[in-house]
Amino acid sequence: MSTIAFIGLGNMGLGMASNLAKAGHDVRALDINADALAKAVAAGCVQADNAKDAVASADIVVTMLPAGKHVELVYADVMKHASEGSLFIDCSTIDVDTARKVISEAESAGFEMIDAPVSGGVAGATAGTLTFMCGGADAAFARAKPVLDIMGKNVFHAGGAGNGQVAKIANNMLLGIHMIGTCEAFNLAEKLGLDAQTFYDISSTASGQNWSMTNYCPAPGPVESAPSNRGYQPGFAAAMMLKDLRLAQDAAQSARAVTPLGAQAMALYGLMEASGDDSLDFSGIMKLIDGTL
Ligand code: NAD
Numbered sequence: 001m002s003t004i005a006f007i008g009l010g011n012m013g014l015g016m017a018s019n020l021a022k023a024g025h026d027v028r029a030l031d032i033n034a035d036a037l038a039k040a041v042a043a044g045c046v047q048a049d050n051a052k053d054a055v056a057s058a059d060i061v062v063t064m065l066p067a068g069k070h071v072e073l074v075y076a077d078v079m080k081h082a083s084e085g086s087l088f089i090d091c092s093t094i095d096v097d098t099a100r101k102v103i104s105e106a107e108s109a110g111f112e113m114i115d116a117p118v119s120g121g122v123a124g125a126t127a128g129t130l131t132f133m134c135g136g137a138d139a140a141f142a143r144a145k146p147v148l149d150i151m152g153k154n155v156f157h158a159g160g161a162g163n164g165q166v167a168k169i170a171n172n173m174l175l176g177i178h179m180i181g182t183c184e185a186f187n188l189a190e191k192l193g194l195d196a197q198t199f200y201d202i203s204s205t206a207s208g209q210n211w212s213m214t215n216y217c218p219a220p221g222p223v224e225s226a227p228s229n230r231g232y233q234p235g236f237a238a239a240m241m242l243k244d245l246r247l248a249q250d251a252a253q254s255a256r257a258v259t260p261l262g263a264q265a266m267a268l269y270g271l272m273e274a275s276g277d278d279s280l281d282f283s284g285i286m287k288l289i290d291g292t293l
Pocket of ligand 1: 091
């Protein structure tokens with residue numbers, strides 16, 4: 001069993017750290033939020049009071065932080081105090097450039113590090129069924145995999161440093177785009193006199209079929225478990241989708257990749273944010289399309 005420093009015990013980190021503790025690891029938890037820390041301690045982690053306390057005797061450091069600036073700040077501190085040969089695993093969703101920069105700094109300082117953003121949400125974090133998309137050297141990935149297997153069900157190695165973030169934002173850009181397309185199709189059908197269930201029965205077995213339709217159907221009715229059947233309560237919040245779409249657009253700009261539909265999806269989710277409705281599930285963009293927002 002390893003000693004694992006876990007930094008960032010928010011909505012996602014709490015379940016992930018709990019699963020590591022449940023599996024018998026000695027988990028040293030650190031968060032600037034006292035409530036988050038207290039929950040982690042109640043779930044079997046040991047409280048750390050600062051970065052040195054958390055990482056000094058750890059073999060592995062896992063982080064689950066809001067954005068790139070937090071990751072840079074935390075790792076600047078971690079690298080000062082981590083013991084020789086430690087492995088760093090950043091599971092936060094952050095911009096590709098920062099992920100690559102921090103990994104390169106860690107490697108220069110003699111540490112192994114991967115980026116390992118996730119999909120699967122809070123439910124997946126709690127159940128230990130997350131999907132991890134990892135970027136980094138083969139040896140670092142091989143060392144991280146047994147730990148990731150405790151927190152997740154599918155663990156992919158997407159290539160070199162930052163490629164986990166690339167997979168995550170490219171996938172979520174596609175998700176945002178086909179969710180909006182699905183809303184437009186259901187709205188068009190309904191306005192022309194075709195009810196949602198009939199359209200679903202046809203399109204879900206025809207060429208319009210997609211994940212947003214069959215798992216998160218934005219029209220109430222056809223998919224019982226979808227957020228549209230409970231007032232668009234998340235699920236995966238529109239605010240989170242907007243964060244990922246912004247990361248995708250920033251990355252597209254720096255790579256000179258043409259992503260006009262990604263840009264349009266970002267603008268539409270931006271309208272949900274502007275109207276204060278971004279805490280709804282991302283399928284709630286249906287309300288913008290059908291004029292009920
Ligand atoms: P969160 O805001 O609930 O948790 C982040 C935690 O980091 C907070 O407890 C905060 O206090 C802590 N933190 C911030 N700065 C810190 C510092 N300097 N030192 C120590 N702790 C610090 O966010 P979350 O929902 O858990 O998401 C975490 C990451 O996972 C984000 O990058 C998010 O995009 C990604 N993600 C979230 C979901 C989801 O459904 N919530 C799904 C997939 C990916």
